[in-house]
Amino acid sequence: MSGAEKIAVTVTDIVPLNDLVTRFEFKRTDGGLLPTFSGGAHTVVEMHDGESTRLNPYSLMSDPMDQTAYTISVRRDDQGRGGSLYMHTKVAVGDEMVISYPVNLFSLDLRAKKHLFLAGGIGITPFLAQIKQLERFNGHWELHYACRTESLGSYVDELTEHHPNETHIYYDDQKQTINLVNLLEGQPLGTHVYVCGPKGMIEWVRQTAAAEGWPREAIHYEEFLAPQPGKPFEVKLAVSNKVISVGENESLLEAMERAGVDAPYLCRGGACGQCETNVIDYSGNFIHRDHWLDDEEHASGQKIMPCVSRFEGKTLVLDR
């Protein structure tokens, strides 16, 4: 079986936070305790929507020590394939769902003398759990959080109320921006930087920090990519001896699973590397979207990450 262990849960609370973001609370359906986890961990939520099944990763934002319930926040993506829309419009309190055990690809470096968090939009969620973890051990942290507008600033009130000295908020529509160079220059030795937000923000932080001479190991980032819709395409799976078609609104990984092929996966967001698959033959163009393979591997035509990447062309044969 692929993926992390599963947990049967019941939706116990749904709280709309603003126009885009809604919070969901899960408790174990059998009444037992959930596993503890480490700040930065995510869970993969299974959504059975008519014919199609989607498995989307969401950062856990509740207190890692609280075993009674998990909470996640879901940002509605009207242009996406429908996973977030399903959560927003179809899921109701009392529904039974299946989620995965926590998996952490964005862990705190516990050697850090100070943790500097940089969040953009919904990228705030992993930091909410990390802040709760650090507060329990008197950890040293500071948050810089950029939101589009005041009305879309999820958890701003809670953060500024409980942590007025550590929290710094920036609103795009008020032309407030993080003065990153200044911020990095003022950090004490032993600081680790964590960034979670849109791709452009992650690139900006990584490049600025590198230019400022920060070690690569001190910059941590996480961006889950949602698989994007695209033109349907056909794939031959050499090991399973099957030809499958990938629909417009499903990922290559989901199409393999629909065909009964047990393909490995973990994050389903292009970050963890578990689903890496060898290409045996192709004629056409890859649409690589993952963070796992490097540029050279993307150009080689020898590997693909089926959780987020697609293909356009005549033939694609995979070693799966």
Place this chain on the structure above:
Amino acid sequence: MTIQFNDESFRDDYSFYNSERAIKRFPFPFHEDSYMYSVNMEQHRGGPKDSVYEKRFDVDEHYVSEMRDRALVLADDPLRCQSLPHMTLAGWDLLELIMVSKSEDYPDLFELHRDGNTWRWINKPLGIDDTFTFLDEATLPYGPMEYITRQAQGDFAVLDQRDDNLWMDAGMVTTQADWSLDFDIGMNFFEWHAPVPLAHEKGIFVRALKFLLNIQQGAPARRLNWTMTVNPLLDTSPENYHKWGIQKTTLTPENIGAKQHLRVELQTFFRLPRSNALVFPIRCYLCSFQDLMTVPKWGRRLHRVVRDLPVELATYKGFIANRPMMLDYLKNFDDGLPTSPGIWPDLESEPPLKT
């Protein structure tokens, strides 16, 4: 099931022994008649009843004496237990994992009563009844990792995970097959495995690291490893090589059956939830050649494995000089009959030795 604990020693007079039950459940490490390195990992979720795989942390007849030996080693050399400052949370994770597992798996021997962060831990075989505050080090006589691993058989390497690598940043290591925590502390996965021959070239460690980095909460894994030890010594450390290395020269054709032991490590791997670290318990089992030969299948197979092992491996495992004497002994238990696949003794189905 109540366990009768042996009163025995792993030093000086070597009064260590295996009962008949312990021999039958010995984790014989060879699933076929030959051996080569492989990434031989499998899920660690139970196994045949009464096997060493059945429980998350196997407790056997050697428990009390092994813990006594650990205390002696630590009294001589406190550096066998070390934890870098950022690993304290992982130590609590390990304490929780072992206390929860043992109290659930052996309710007649261990009890854990939790009321919020106030925990009461009862360890009946060692006569311990302590109440402490979870996550408050000041309420325990040792750090959390040292406290619980003084009460758990086997060595424990606690590995931090960062930069796509694993780091040996904490551990309790007193029953090791010739490696040193004090030397390896702070090293990454490739650094501490640097001395192993042949496996690097085969890409074993790159694949093994990839597997280990992806071990997730709720899905522990395990494998067996093995070596040879003359006399039932738990502490075969580099620090004490001057004491035990020389003992390898005391083997004779008359005493080899009793003195030569197959040393097997049951290695398990658990993701630790609060710290995201990985714990690597390395549990050592010893069995003398003469006890192993009571299982006809193991007698046939051990002879073939030792005979055909590449020179590099026999050298690395430290028995190249004694191999001819071992083979002279073992060949008497190999009648050439085929062996059944797998590690289990198969006493009912495998034929007795043809004489």
